Amino acid sequence: MKKLYKQFNHLNIEMELEPMEVSDLEKERVKKNLIKNKKKRYISRNFSVAAALLVASSITFSFAFPTIAAKLPIMGDIFELFNNDEEYVFEKHNTYSTEIGISEESNGIDVTVTDAVYDGENITIAYTIKSEHDLGARPILDGNLVADEFENEYEYSGYAENYIIEKISEKEYAVVYIYELIKGPKPDKIHITWQGGTIIDLNNVNNTFQGDWSFQFSLNALESETQKFTGGSIITEEDSIEILVTKMTETPISTTLYLSEGVDIRLIAEEDEELRVVQIEYTVFDNLGNKYNTIHYRDIGHSTDFPKTRHSYPRLTTTNFHEKATSLTITPIINIYKKKENDTLLELVKEPYTIEPIYMPLNK
Structure with a gap:
């Protein structure tokens, strides 16, 4: 554009x-x-x-x-709509994305894939939904994304999905769909088939619209560079919690930080009998004071349902760091939840708190 x-x-x-x-x-x-x-x-x-x-x-x-x-x-504009969203990490996506421009109509609902980009870590697809129907507050196209090169490795697991939605008007929505490649192949080129059979409102999953939308396109992976951290050099330990940064992958459009979380949840939650869940959030700042939005993959998390201490392997995807930044401060925020009485929902046991940050140098 x-x-x-x-x-x-x-x-x-x-x-x-x-x-x-x-x-x-x-x-x-x-x-x-x-x-x-x-x-x-x-x-x-x-x-x-x-x-x-x-x-x-x-x-x-x-x-x-x-x-x-x-x-x-339509071309190249959707990523820019979300620049005020706390998950906005798309500053360079327009520069590197591939224009797709494919529209499919089914049961009075038009879905148009405008752009897509693949950096080896994530497949990011920008699209619009337009209809005379009221599709709700946060509609998305629900379907299967496959590629021959994946060899069915992502058929049931190994990936995560994330959506950012903007209602443009009463009849039109813009969506950014992030398909995160967690555990599986990351080929240099992928031939995608994205088949959707339902438009679903994420704010009300009972609000659905059936149809048949199918898209095929190819994407080349952007160049990437990975730095591994061995021997637990990038770490914080406190209150029976151990968090390490294990590696960092940089592409022209994003940076992904891979973490390892070890939590003795019974010591943290002070509970053996009742259900407790520990969720760890993160803030990321550089030494210049810049705060970075992140898309957070949480992995399995931590719960007293597990028989013993288990490790979880989340990751944070963000933009490229400022060229003059020399270090990062990654601050874990600990949230402890319990089950509400006579309810399936969770509530906080106490106010969230932070532990000692992780200080990570950036090699320039």
């Missing part, structure tokens, strides 16, 4: 241009970018030109530039 904006700046248009309808998604993207840039007290020259072309009384290039007109509404 940035390349497209640069092309706009060099266009010499000597013709009368007529207004056209622009999708709600595009209007929302422009609005959010304008607000974001106002906060920074500047608007870049390229964005100013593009915004002037797209807002309110938008213009059409369909007569002279049909290819540009076809791509304007």
